[in-house]
Amino acid sequence: MLISLIIPTRERCHYLAETLQSALQIDDKQLEIIVSDNASEDETFKTVQAASDSRLRYLNTGRRVSMRQNFEFSLHNSSGDYVIFIGDDDAILPQQFQFLRRLLDERRPDALSWDRPTYGWPIEGYGNRTGSVKFQRDRVYGSLERVDCIESWRRLLRCDLRDAGPKPAIYHGCIARTFLDRITGPNGECFGSSIPDIYVSYQAVLNNADALHSPHPFSINGYSPVSTGGGHHGYDSKDPRSKPGHQFGEENRQDPTQDVMGYALSVPLAFFSTLETIRSRSPIAIESPDYRAWYHFILSSARASDQETSQKLQVILNEHAEKTGTQAELVEATHTPAAVVAKFRKLTTWLEKLRALRHRKRISAEVEGRNNSLTAAITYDHVLGDDYARILDGTRTAAKCWKAAMRRCRQPRSLAQARRAA
Structure with missing residues (x-):
């Protein structure tokens, strides 16, 4: 079963280089890595060209197009049975990819989404939590769950977004090619809205897709000045x-x-x-x-x-x-007084964070003097280890896996894997 990992990009070669290296570290021959370049004028092509890997493909739109058009262009030029999109300042978790494939092989869902940690590139003026990653027990070792698409659609209609639960996703999630074919319009376009990832998520819940969600990360959502x-x-x-x-x-x-x-x-x-x-x-x-x-x-x-x-x-x-x-x-x-609603939202968010404090840990993503999306991925992989296999097998509880992960938080990490990929 071929999986397509697609990275749309536009004049962000500095960030793309690290994101690409995280993908190249994946030990999986049935993986297609596509960089879809939106007519960049920087060193994007050279960045991709410097990476020697038979699984890697470079595409260029030939002219500047919208994000939706770039998504459409790259999707039509991909071949995977499942399709994943991530941003050019994000990262995939190489060592966790084996568990993603296992879930797809065993369950063959229309869609599989996952909890995604956030990483802020360490740039001055972007907050004191940039350059670090956060671990939360129930969001790294939770049990696989089925998405109730019918209820998700009802909540969406009434704008109940805070308690809507997980939704199928193609951005930091994967969707089966067979399902994408089902929602493709008569004009041959799959993405029928300006924000392609939201469009696919909504179509999935509207069409009651067979969707699963894993409270275990397979990628990291990065943010930077170019996001x-x-x-x-x-x-x-x-x-x-x-x-x-x-x-x-x-x-x-x-x-x-x-x-x-x-x-x-x-x-x-x-x-x-x-x-x-x-x-x-x-x-x-x-x-x-x-x-x-x-x-x-x-x-508001x-x-x-x-x-x-x-x-x-x-x-x-x-x-x-x-x-x-x-x-x-x-x-x-x-x-309707916006200030009152904003205060209520802030209070509920604070209470949620307070409840999670007991089983949460934040550590620096720096590895050997570097701090970027690749080192964030290395950090996450190091701390998570291969414990998710035991969760899937039912041979170890989340509490025991969490304790082991917290011990690994204190252990040194290495860039050796990144050097081998490069």
């Missing part, structure tokens, strides 16, 4: 650090496949716009969402200091409310 999501949604519109997001927006506007609400200015709006796009283009009628809840969620997402974005969001929602006849819901959402 599109962080750059676009993490700063005020006039902040220089929002440049990657503005580039994303310009490319997105050139894409002939547009969402029904246009370009998403915030993550909540992207979630909702994708949902409405799927509903509007579905050949069968899909029940309406809770517009008041969604409108409030979007309006903007930073208080970013009046420009707040005003733009209001305009977009006004237009959509007129089209859908939901002006009353928008008025009600607009007059």
Whole structure:
């Protein structure tokens, strides 16, 4: 069974080099590693060319396209029975990949998702937790669970995102080619929305996919100054650090496949716009969402200091409310005190973190003087070891595996594997 690991990239060769090395360390011959270059003008091609591996393929779009188009381009040029996308500042966990394959071989689901730890590249001004990784017992040695897609769809419609549970994913998750073929439109496009990963997740729950979730990581979600999501949604519109997001927006506007609400200015709006796009283009009628809840969620997402974005969001929602006849819901959402809701969310998040403190550990991702997505992957693999095999076999409890992992946290780590891959 061939697995395609796809890394879309655009002028981020410094980050891509480390991400690529994490993939090349995987000991699996039935793996296809694809770097899909969105017409970069930096050293991206040379970075890929320097890595000698028969499993590695380099693609180039030939011209600057949207993220959705790059996803579509790379998917059509891949051959895997299962497809995984990760970002060019992320990392795959090489030693844990064997367990991912085992689950796919044994269960053959439509989709398999997993908990993904976050790693911040250590760059000044990006917080004091960058350059480290966090371990949480129930999110590294939890039991495999089946995703209730029907309930996930109900929660999505009512904007109950905090308790929605895991969803099928193609970004830091994998989807079967057979399922992707099922959701491919008559025009041959699989990704029918501007945010391709959200689109596939929503289609999976809407179509009640046979989906599994593993509370055990197989990849690391990295963030850096070049991250599109962080750059676009993490700063005020006039902040220089929002440049990657503005580039994303310009490319997105050139894409002939547009969402029904246009370009998403915030993550909540992207979630909702994708949902409405799927509903509007579905050949069968899909029940309406809770517009008041969604409108409030979007309006309360903007930073208080970013009046420009707040005003733009209001305009977009006004237009959509007129089209859908939901002006009353928008008025009600607009007059709901955002500060009260924000305080409640902050309190519940704090309580969740407090409950998890007992079984949580954060350590530096630095290895032999280096600190990047590759060393973060090496750190995670070192601490996790091969204990997940015992969880899958039922021969060891999560508590015992956790104790062993905490002992390994104190042991030194090495770049030897990275050198061999290079």
